[in-house]
Every structure is written in C-alpha cells, then in structure tokens.
Amino acid sequence: MRGLLNKIFLVDLFQGLWVTFRNQHPKYIYTERYPEERPKVAERYRGAPRLNINPDNGETLCISCNLCALACPETLIVVTSERNEVTKRKDLTTFTYDTSRCMFCGLCEDACPVDALELTQDFEMATYTREGQIWDRQMLEEGPKPTQYKC
Amino acid sequence: MPDSTFLDSTELVLNMGPQHPSTHGVLRVILKLDGEKVLGTECVIGYLHRGVEKIAENRTYAQFNPYVDRMDYVAAISNGLGYCLAVEKMLNVEAPPRAQAIRVILTELNRIASHLLWLGTHALDIGAITPVFYCLREREEALKIFEKYCGARLTTHAFRIGGLLYETYDGFEQDIRDFCAMFVPHVDEYEELLTNNRIWIGRLKDVGILNADECKEFGVTGPVLRAAGVKWDLRKAQPYSGYEKYDFEIPTRQNGDTYDRYIVRMQEMRQSVRIMQQAVEAIPEGPIMGKVGKVIKPPVGEAYVSIEAPKGELGYYVVSDGSTQPYRVRVRPPCFVNLQALDRMIRGGLVADVVAVIGTLDIVLGEIDR
Numbered sequence: 299m300r301g302l303l304n305k306i307f308l309v310d311l312f313q314g315l316w317v318t319f320r321n322q323h324p325k326y327i328y329t330e331r332y333p334e335e336r337p338k339v340a341e342r343y344r345g346a347p348r349l350n351i352n353p354d355n356g357e358t359l360c361i362s363c364n365l366c367a368l369a370c371p372e373t374l375i376v377v378t379s380e381r382n383e384v385t386k387r388k389d390l391t392t393f394t395y396d397t398s399r400c401m402f403c404g405l406c407e408d409a410c411p412v413d414a415l416e417l418t419q420d421f422e423m424a425t426y427t428r429e430g431q432i433w434d435r436q437m438l439e440e441g442p443k444p445t446q447y448k449c
Numbered sequence: 450m451p452d453s454t455f456l457d458s459t460e461l462v463l464n465m466g467p468q469h470p471s472t473h474g475v476l477r478v479i480l481k482l483d484g485e486k487v488l489g490t491e492c493v494i495g496y497l498h499r500g501v502e503k504i505a506e507n508r509t510y511a512q513f514n515p516y517v518d519r520m521d522y523v524a525a526i527s528n529g530l531g532y533c534l535a536v537e538k539m540l541n542v543e544a545p546p547r548a549q550a551i552r553v554i555l556t557e558l559n560r561i562a563s564h565l566l567w568l569g570t571h572a573l574d575i576g577a578i579t580p581v582f583y584c585l586r587e588r589e590e591a592l593k594i595f596e597k598y599c600g601a602r603l604t605t606h607a608f609r610i611g612g613l614l615y616e617t618y619d620g621f622e623q624d625i626r627d628f629c630a631m632f633v634p635h636v637d638e639y640e641e642l643l644t645n646n647r648i649w650i651g652r653l654k655d656v657g658i659l660n661a662d663e664c665k666e667f668g669v670t671g672p673v674l675r676a677a678g679v680k681w682d683l684r685k686a687q688p689y690s691g692y693e694k695y696d697f698e699i700p701t702r703q704n705g706d707t708y709d710r711y712i713v714r715m716q717e718m719r720q721s722v723r724i725m726q727q728a729v730e731a732i733p734e735g736p737i738m739g740k741v742g743k744v745i746k747p748p749v750g751e752a753y754v755s756i757e758a759p760k761g762e763l764g765y766y767v768v769s770d771g772s773t774q775p776y777r778v779r780v781r782p783p784c785f786v787n788l789q790a791l792d793r794m795i796r797g798g799l800v801a802d803v804v805a806v807i808g809t810l811d812i813v814l815g816e817i818d819r
C-alpha cells in the first residue's frame with residue numbers, strides 16, 4: 299500500500315527535488331571568479347620555484363652544493379659554479395630549472411641544506427613558448443610576474 | 450571475437466572510446482552488439498602507458514615516491530602509503546605511532562575523496578546530473594585539507610619512507626573534525642537524491658551481476674567483492690598502519706549488482722568518517738619520522754605489501770639488489786584486475802548498461818596502464 303502511494307505521488311522524485319531546492323541558496327555558491335578573485339592557496343603550497351636571496355646584502359643564499367639537482371627524480375635542475383680563489387668557496391654562476399618537466403614533488407626543496415630553493419605560492423606559470431618554461435637564475439630569483447586582471 | 454559482418458547480419462561491432470566521456474579516461478571497449486544486446490566485449494588498454502614500473506628501476510627509492518601518486522591519481526595518498534609500507538618492510542622499520550595515525554586520517558580522507566568522484570561521475574553516466582556538483586563540492590573540502598597539509602591537491606606526495614615529512618599544520622585536527630561533522634549530513638543528502646529514486650533503482654538493480662564465486666575467480670577485490678557478500682577488507686584481514694586500533698565495520702551486500710556496489714560504497718564513506726573521528730581524537734605525540742638514513746639502501750631481498758585502496762587491493766612488490774635503486778617494482782593495481790570482470794558482467798546486457806557497469810567498477814586508467 300505504502301509503496302503504491304509512493305509510486306502514485308512520486309515521493310522519491312519530490313524528495314530529490316527538495317534536496318536540490320535546499321541547495322539553491324546563494325550561500326552555497328562555490329564558483330571562484332578566477333582572474334578577478336584570486337584563490338588563496340595554502341601556506342605550504344608547492345608552486346613556482348624560487349631561489350632565495352639574502353635580504354641583507356642581495357646575494358644568493360645558494361652555496362652551489364648541487365644536492366637539489368641530485369635529489370630531483372627528473373634531473374631537471376642544472377647548477378654550475380666556479381671556485382672563488384679569494385674565499386675558497388664555490389660561487390654560483392648559472393642555475394637552470396626546467397619547469398615544464400617539474401612535477402612539484404618538493405624533493406629538491408627538502409634536499410637544500412640552506413633553504414635557498416623553495417617552492418612558493420605562485421601558481422601562474424603559463425608561458426607562450428616551451429623555452430619560456432625553462433627558468434634561469436634571474437627568473438628564479440625574481441619569480442613569475444603574471445598579469446593582474448581587474449574588472 | 451569473430452570478424453564483424455556486414456549488411457546481411459544483425460551483429461554490429463562498435464568502438465566505445467578511447468575518447469568516450471563515460472569510459473573514465475582512455476579505455477577502449479569493442480562491443481559486439483545484436484541490436485541493443487551486448488554479445489561480447491573486449492577491452493583495449495594501454496593508451497595511458499607511461500612505464501612507471503620501468504621508471505622505478507632507475508630512480509632511487511625516495512625519488513620514485515612521487516611517481517606512484519600518478520597511477521591512481523584519484524587516490525594518490527593510498528598509493529603513496531602502499532609504496533612507503535613496502536619499502537619500510539624491506540628496511541625493517543616502522544613509522545612512529547604519530548605518523549601512523551596521521552597516515553590513517555589522510556588515507557581515509559582520500560578514500561572519501563575517491564568515492565565522491567566515483568559517485569559524481571557514476572551518477573552523471575546514468576543521467577543524474579545533480580550529484581556531481583554536490584560531490585565535487587565536498588571533495589573540494591577534502592582537497593583543501595590535503596593542500597594545507599602537504600601543499601598539493603591531487604598528486605600529493607604526502608608520505609615519505611619511514612614516516613612523514615610534514616608535521617600537521619595548526620588547526621589540522623579541527624579541520625578534520627569539521628569535515629566529519631559536515632560530511633555525514635551530505636552523505637544523507639546524496640542518498641536522498643539517489644537511493645530511493647526509481648530511475649536510479651531501475652537503471653542499477655540487477656545490472657552487471659557478479660557473484661562471490663566469480664569475484665574470487667577473477668581476483669576482484671574492493672567494494673565489488675564486498676557487494677557480492679564476501680567480507681574481505683585488508684584493513685581488517687591484515688591490519689597495517691595501526692588500523693587494528695580503530696573500530697569500524699565492513700559493509701557488505703548480497704546480490705553483487707550495480708545497486709549493491711553503490712550502497713557498499715556509500716556505507717564505506719560513513720565508515721571512513723568513523724575511522725577518522727576515532728583517529729583524530731587519539732593522535733599520539735612523538736616523532737613523525739622513523740629511523741631511516743638519508744640514503745635509503747635496503748638489504749638484498751624483496752617485500753610485498755598490499756593495502757586496501759579505495760578501489761580494492763593495491764599491492765607493491767619491491768625487489769632490492771642492495772643498491773640505492775630498486776631492482777624491480779611491480780604494482781598489483783586493483784582496477785586492472787577488476788576490469789577483467791567487465792565482460793562477464795555485461796555479456797547479455799544492454800548497451801546502456803555498459804556505461805553503468807564501467808562506472809560501477811570505479812576504474813582509473815592511470816592505474817590500469819601504469
């Protein structure tokens with residue numbers, strides 16, 4: 299009997315419609331209007347890489363130890379350095395990071411002993427060319443500069 | 450399958466996929482049809498083959514860890530757990546209790562995220578558009594927790610061999626509690642939309658039946674097996690990572706049809722919430738990293754560890770030759786094994802049911818092709 303009444307009055311369908319109706323309320327809107335409204339990514343977000351510089355003297359923190367290049371599964375980091383005769387240390391000359399092959403796993407970041415290499419919260423890394431995806435030292439120190447859109 | 454025939458025959462060979470939206474990726478199914486009836490199917494896989502097992506052979510143990518996330522990308526954390534446990538077994542170390550508890554929480558959260566994606570897409574395949582929006586809404590909350598915990602949403606690389614790299618962030622426990630409290634009413638909501646819906650029942654009841662014996666024959670695991678009435682869950686059968694401490698049930702059903710598999714997965718989400726609630730109240734203090742050196746060099750030997758991934762039994766077989774790189778890594782993916790049963794489930798059914806059955810198997814092609 300109950301089943302028959304359910305069938306005649308389409309109870310199950312109205313039940314479902316009631317759920318959708320409840321969710322109509324504007325407070326359930328989840329769409330982010332992206333270029334205008336920028337998402338807030340988490341603090342630990344693993345995004346664009348950055349080669350940190352010492353804020354006091356503007357010199358790079360990197361000690362050219364090559365550990366990040368060895369840790370990377372994709373071997374996409376290339377570090378070159380030359381020996382400084384005065385300080386007897388290695389000076390960083392070039393640092394190349396191929397973001398097109400990077401999977402942002404964070405192993406290079408973990409490997410760095412002086413926290414010079416860091417994956418930051420920047421996430422807008424699109425370029426028009428493949429070559430543009432290969433970041434050099436300057437790019438890594440300055441970070442990407444995405445266009446800011448406003449409406 | 451015999452050659453297709455032309456005008457004089459009623460048989461028709463139809464290619465479904467590899468770009469069909471409801472094959473959940475790049476699966477190609479060759480269907481042999483007689484009108485609406487399916488006479489046979491053949492799956493063509495390999496479109497997403499990336500050679501992950503081969504890649505493992507020239508990466509170090511730690512370096513291979515991010516790659517396992519890319520097999521079952523919907524449940525990346527479960528994959529990471531399986532691999533880490535296998536290498537830990539070979540090294541003969543165990544993750545500290547705190548790490549284990551956090552691992553359990555994240556894996557269960559990932560199970561929910563995976564089941565939500567399954568529910569949304571499965572309902573979408575059947576023709577119910579609404580659930581997918583709600584499912585993705587809740588999945589978003591889970592992904593936000595992953596992002597806050599380890600910095601990535603999908604391919605997380607959350608665990609490390611020997612324990613964890615990241616300590617929990619401030620408010621992690623509260624986030625998990627909030628998620629659990631928020632999520633249970635939402636499961637009720639999905640059930641309200643679907644469980645009693647006559648179209649849903651009509652499309653799913655008695656479709657794609659796979660009984661317990663057939664399941665065992667094929668080696669099918671996970672919710673598909675449990676829907677056929679076999680109470681088999683590796684979390685209970687061979688507890689790992691401290692699952693024996695938590696009180697939860699293994700939901701089972703009897704008929705082994707598509708509807709039962711739906712019910713089982715819905716119940717599993719509720720059980721996952723239960724596990725998370727218990728685990729989050731009892732996260733022990735202590736270190737999060739076990740005694741593992743910087744260079745991971747397991748002794749010569751091999752190890753097989755299987756865990757209960759959202760889709761079934763996920764096994765990692767790792768062979769070491771004593772160097773820093775694995776000699777061989779073999780993955781036993783649940784989806785690959787489950788997919789074999791497709792032909793048995795669909796033979797004699799209707800074309801429209803093919804979509805339902807592929808959906809109910811919950812396959813991820815990244816894992817099948819590796």
Ligand code: SF4
Pocket residue numbers: 369370371372373374375399400401402403404405406407
């Ligand atoms: S994030 Fe991973 S893949 Fe990318 S450079 Fe670092 S180690 Fe290599």
Ligand code: SF4
Pocket residue numbers: 359360361362363364365366367377409410411412413414415
């Ligand atoms: S690991 Fe750090 S310090 Fe060493 S080369 Fe890389 S960025 Fe420089």
